[in-house]
Amino acid sequence: DGGITQSPKYLFRKEGQNVTLSCEQNLNHDAMYWYRQDPGQGLRLIYYSQIVNDFQKGDIAEGYSVSREKKESFPLTVTSAQKNPTAFYLCASKGTVYSNQPQHFGDGTRLSIL
């Protein structure tokens, strides 16, 4: 069954703690993306990666970090520097970069602060 898998579905973070959200895809897609979804604000791009071992900041990268060591994996770390991390996080992928192919989305991870 092809697709994008995000885990965990729910995640809780203590103050000052870093947490990592997982995103795996078996679609053989080159490009992967992380978005943050807040009520009334739509989706905002955090980071994206066009190829293995390369990634670029999106519009709201501060307080987040990513890695792209494998084509199928693009984990997102929410660091303690992110002062307002409570949100719904969506991972997406697309077949090739700079193409007009649509992005495919995962089910999301909801992060809350304890």
Add this chain to the structure above:
Amino acid sequence: AQRVTQPEKLLSVFKGAPVELKCNYSYSGSPELFWYVQYSRQRLQLLLRHISRESIKGFTADLNKGETSFHLKKPFAQEEDSAMYYCALSGLDTDKLIFGTGTRLQVFP
């Protein structure tokens, strides 16, 4: 600046009524426009894209470059159309997908 505007946060209609979800954009190049839909407890998924010029689930959207709009329309709304709808923009000179803030469609029986 690249921007997508969805002026309505909530649109409520009765079953069988026509529906139009508005989307306006600002983009200096040649945009690719999409409509994504998120049904309750389901993942965000592509509904349609302007280059396909197709009708999905009875919905259509026409790109109007003069008015920089990409409104989503359906002549007769169904209860199962109730969902969150996002208009999004991309372009060949950017790998980013820019989303609007979304419109929640509620279709009452």
